[in-house]
Amino acid sequence: MSALSGVIVADFSRVLAGPLAAMTLGDLGANVIKVEPPGGDETRGWVPPVDAAGRSTYFQTANRNKRSITLDLKQEEDRALAFELAMRADVLIENFRPGTMARFGLDWETVHAAHPSLVYCSITGFGSGPGAAMPGYDPLIQALSGMMSITGPPDGEASKVGVALVDVIAGLNASTGILAALHDRKTMRQGQLVEINLLSTALAALANQSSAFLNTGASPSRLGNVHPSIEPFSTYATATRPIMICAGNDRQFSQLAATIGAPGLTDDPRFATNLDRVENRAPLREELERRLGLDSVEYWAEALNDAGVPAGPVNDIGGGFGLAGNLELDPVTEIEGTRTTSSPIRLSGSPPERRFPPPDLDQHGEEIREWLHAPREE
DSSP: OOTTTTOEEEEOOOSSHHHHHHHHHHHTTOEEEEEEOTTOOGGGGOOSSBOTTSOBHHHHTTOTTEEEEEOOTTSHHHHHHHHHHHHHOSEEEEOSOTTHHHHTTOSHHHHHHHOTTOEEEEEESSOSSTTTTSOOOHHHHHHHHTTGGGSSOTTSOOOOOSSOHHHHHHHHHHHHHHHHHHHHHHHHSSOOEEEEEHHHHHHHHTHHHHHHHHHHSOOOOOOTTOOSSOSSEEEEOOSSSOEEEEOOSHHHHHHHHHHTTOGGGGGOGGGSSHHHHHHTHHHHHHHHHHHHTTSOHHHHHHHHHHTTOOEEEOOOHHHHHHHHHHTTOOOEEEETTEEEEOOSOOOSSSOOOOOOOSOOTTTTHHHHHHHHHSOOOO
């Protein structure tokens, strides 16, 4: 039996954070019903790229293991069906601007009063307080949170991360909060409101960089691929392509120096400790790249890993999937010809399921409407 078998999720969300949370629950066995407006989730139209059938690959990112129904919440009959779905669900997920669900009679207060055991997850850009009216787009959050200020080369322009990372982390935070609320419901006998906002998500995701600011008062700056607290822990030039080296302690640094044929680096007082190496990054990089430039990235990656030094080439995404495949990590889920990235969650007793490909718009509308019109099971 799946971990979340029997759990019904009403997914009113769209784009990425909410749908990703719902898909995570669906992968774990929940019955996820995706409610879409007549035009569908916006990401159905976010093209290119498209798959062989002309469907948006963006939409496929976060909508596996769901059934789709189209409901026009501006119409009374469809609002009634949406409310009935909420009454039958264990979890409701929405990521509209605050106040939108209230206009349709589907807000937390209204739904909770009628269905106290429902877990209601609301994802916003800036919370439900003074920032409620502010639109929450991932690049905007990356800019406002400070994430962009530490991303990119030190002498270049601040850059966003190459994927909607804040949305992704918010979706994972949402699924964690939902699972906690479902567990707590066993004791409390009622559901609760789970609130996730993108700005708080970004600040928490800044992790050690946020901690550095909070405890020193100074905002970290862009360092490119360099780590603010560890050296050597960055990309370095070889004779072919850059190599990422993560020598996180003195032993690994010693192994690195010996492997590249420069054991004397460990005796150099400029590089004796990690603090020394951080303070003398430039001359250390010069010494390392002088040796690394003698051979290819493939040679050095193999040699360094054999010596116990974490290292590898800077792959493209295809290289990443290739590596995961070679390591038998099963990185691709293919269902009915549609390929998506496999769930990274591994459970020995109730593993994630591969049931449905991302649905076509209103693909399951008829069967879901029939179910919603039928009497509820007591």
